[in-house]
Amino acid sequence: MNQYINLTKRNCKVFLRDRGAVFFSLLAMLIVLMLMGIFLGNMNEESIVNLLKEYGGVRDALADEENAKHLVQYWTLAGILVVNAVTVTLTVTGNMVTDLHEGKLASLYSAPVSRSVIALAYITASVFIGTLMCVLTLGIALFYIVATGGQMLGYEMLAKILLLIVLNVCIFAVIMYLAALFVKSTSAWNGIGTVVGTLVGFVGAIYLPMGNLPEGVAAVLKYIPILHGTALMRSACCEAALDHTFTNVPAELIAEYKEYMGIQIKMGEELVSETFQVLFLAGCGIIALIVLMAVQKKRNISDR
Amino acid sequence: MIKTEMEIRKVSEMITVEHLKKYYREVRAVDDISFTVEKGELFGFLGVNGAGKSTTINMLCTLLKPTEGRALINGMELGKEDDEIKKHIGIVYQNNCLDHLLTVQENLLIRGGLYEKDKENLRHNLTRVTEILNLTDVLKRPFGKLSGGQKRRCEIARALMHTPDILFLDEPTTGLDPATRKNVWETVSKLQKEMGMTVFLTTHYMEEAAAADHIGIMDHGHLVEYGTPFSLKETYAKDKLYLIPKAEQREDIVMELRKNNLEYSVLEERIFVKLDSTLSAMPLLTKLEDRIQGFEVIQGTMDDVFLSVTEQ
Numbered sequence: 236m237n238q239y240i241n242l243t244k245r246n247c248k249v250f251l252r253d254r255g256a257v258f259f260s261l262l263a264m265l266i267v268l269m270l271m272g273i274f275l276g277n278m279n280e281e282s283i284v285n286l287l288k289e290y291g292g293v294r295d296a297l298a299d300e301e302n303a304k305h306l307v308q309y310w311t312l313a314g315i316l317v318v319n320a321v322t323v324t325l326t327v328t329g330n331m332v333t334d335l336h337e338g339k340l341a342s343l344y345s346a347p348v349s350r351s352v353i354a355l356a357y358i359t360a361s362v363f364i365g366t367l368m369c370v371l372t373l374g375i376a377l378f379y380i381v382a383t384g385g386q387m388l389g390y391e392m393l394a395k396i397l398l399l400i401v402l403n404v405c406i407f408a409v410i411m412y413l414a415a416l417f418v419k420s421t422s423a424w425n426g427i428g429t430v431v432g433t434l435v436g437f438v439g440a441i442y443l444p445m446g447n448l449p450e451g452v453a454a455v456l457k458y459i460p461i462l463h464g465t466a467l468m469r470s471a472c473c474e475a476a477l478d479h480t481f482t483n484v485p486a487e488l489i490a491e492y493k494e495y496m497g498i499q500i501k502m503g504e505e506l507v508s509e510t511f512q513v514l515f516l517a518g519c520g521i522i523a524l525i526v527l528m529a530v531q532k533k534r535n536i537s538d539r
Numbered sequence: 540m541i542k543t544e545m546e547i548r549k550v551s552e553m554i555t556v557e558h559l560k561k562y563y564r565e566v567r568a569v570d571d572i573s574f575t576v577e578k579g580e581l582f583g584f585l586g587v588n589g590a591g592k593s594t595t596i597n598m599l600c601t602l603l604k605p606t607e608g609r610a611l612i613n614g615m616e617l618g619k620e621d622d623e624i625k626k627h628i629g630i631v632y633q634n635n636c637l638d639h640l641l642t643v644q645e646n647l648l649i650r651g652g653l654y655e656k657d658k659e660n661l662r663h664n665l666t667r668v669t670e671i672l673n674l675t676d677v678l679k680r681p682f683g684k685l686s687g688g689q690k691r692r693c694e695i696a697r698a699l700m701h702t703p704d705i706l707f708l709d710e711p712t713t714g715l716d717p718a719t720r721k722n723v724w725e726t727v728s729k730l731q732k733e734m735g736m737t738v739f740l741t742t743h744y745m746e747e748a749a750a751a752d753h754i755g756i757m758d759h760g761h762l763v764e765y766g767t768p769f770s771l772k773e774t775y776a777k778d779k780l781y782l783i784p785k786a787e788q789r790e791d792i793v794m795e796l797r798k799n800n801l802e803y804s805v806l807e808e809r810i811f812v813k814l815d816s817t818l819s820a821m822p823l824l825t826k827l828e829d830r831i832q833g834f835e836v837i838q839g840t841m842d843d844v845f846l847s848v849t850e851q
Binding site: 237238241242244245248249252253337338339341342343344345346347348 | 597600601602622625626628630632634636638640641645649650652653654656697
């Protein structure tokens with residue numbers, strides 16, 4: 236236990252002391268922020284305002300614009316929280332690849348510590364730092380949204396978001412560690428980082444809303460955990476803002492909007508429930524974990 | 540249980556290796572080597588690059604599983620009591636493996652913490668190793684900012700945090716300047732002499748190997764020689780005699796050497812003669828006393844031993 240805490244601390248410290256790594260782990264988030272701030276934010280807001288104009292009867296246009304702005308902000312925040320869960324865990328897991336690459340892993344293996352403890356310490360460190368970064372992002376974003384006149388989220392929602400952050404981070408930490416087992420060099424891992432950092436925004440339907448993606452792409456994404464991760468996060472983040480924005484409009488309109496923005500996902504003809512999504516995510520994590528354990532076990536034997 | 544001969548013998552032996560092999564598909568990295576290392580001795584493990592030294596060390600450190608053969612480390616069977624063995628050995632690798640961004644103290648406490656659970660003891664160990672290796676001044680500095688020699692000393696300190704019985708050093712001084720090398724080297728001898736630690740060392744520097752109690756020389760996965768530096772020098776390093784002839788006497792001396800069946804070569808002003816032993820120079824010199832101005836006997840070095848063993 237001591238050794239486990241000891242190693243986890245070490246992995247966290249090694250990552251956090253490297254300012255460059257910390258910055259670049261948040262790069263995908265910065266890209267999302269820029270995209271939304273400069274190009275896509277307005278588009279998303281206008282589409283809400285137009286919807287309301289068309290179907291909402293007599294309205295206060297200014298209030299609609301204001302509400303739409305905050306709804307889009309919350310929608311973006313949800314995306315960022317998931318993006319961070321992916322990219323931060325990826326960068327932290329890079330520690331392990333570096334340790335292997337630089338021959339440091341051998342010195343850990345020669346200590347009387349079981350290899351699973353060493354592996355677990357890497358995973359825990361990325362869970363820990365991933366959660367930390369997401370919570371920091373959440374804090375800063377909430378502060379900004381509230382400061383610019385948005386509504387604060389209720390405690391219950393905050394708690395739900397926190398749980399979702401932990402769930403996402405855990406799953407991606409395991410998946411990243413599994414991927415890292417097949418990588419032997421730091422530069423290869425950095426390459427993967429670049430690819431994942433670029434793709435994550437599309438795969439999670441964060442750069443572009445679900446409704447804007449080609450049908451085939453959208454269909455494939457539904458079988459990838461990240462989309463369900465973002466959808467869950469979005470419904471938690473946006474629920475209050477949705478209620479607040481879409482007043483006096485038909486329920487079908489809200490449902491359609493939710494689907495268009497990837498807040499709710501339809502598989503086949505049916506909307507999938509949150510429980511299903513949580514189970515799906517957890518299932519992906521558990522499968523990754525089982526594969527990971529099998530690979531690690533085989534690796535331990537063939538290494539020796 | 541019937542004790543094998545090997546187990547009875549082990550009392551004064553720290554490391555016993557019997558028929559150890561490590562094959563990778565076609566490559567026979569280590570091919571059937573056997574040797575012993577006594578308690579408290581400095582064992583020099585030599586060989587050209589790729590001879591199988593590191594593979595052997597990695598096997599003895601439980602990192603690699605031998606293809607065949609067995610080894611006892613301080614009485615513990617390799618492969619069966621690996622966890623126990625790990626607690627009793629310290630390893631300094633060729634490359635530095637501490638974390639650059641952490642301070643020396645953090646590094647040592649983390650690595651030491653893998654062995655020692657008690658915080659008090661851990662602190663105590665830290666003070667002890669920093670004193671031995673003179674690291675007190677750099678404890679608070681990031682490891683990455685240290686000089687090459689300081690880094691090496693930190694690496695040794697890391698390996699000593701849990702007071703191992705055996706210290707494995709895999710080319711600890713490669714790439715260091717001569718002064719730093721000497722410094723690291725003095726530290727290692729001090730550990731061995733004052734603390735009675737068994738030191739298992741691989742090196743490319745023959746003057747370092749010459750200070751060892753026993754030497755094993757690896758070549759192409761085989762242990763080709765084993766002995767004390769002295770006995771190896773006796774066998775492999777011929778002494779050299781340089782004669783400086785008086786004017787006009789050179790031909791005469793050459794005739795005499797030829798008569799005695801001695802290997803020689805004539806340099807500009809001197810004649811170089813290969814000797815079987817230092818003492819065999821005596822009768823020759825007496826014979827030639829009137830015809831030479833002076834002479835010089837040079838003892839064979841470990842370099843000669845190494846070259847003649849590995850070039851075979």
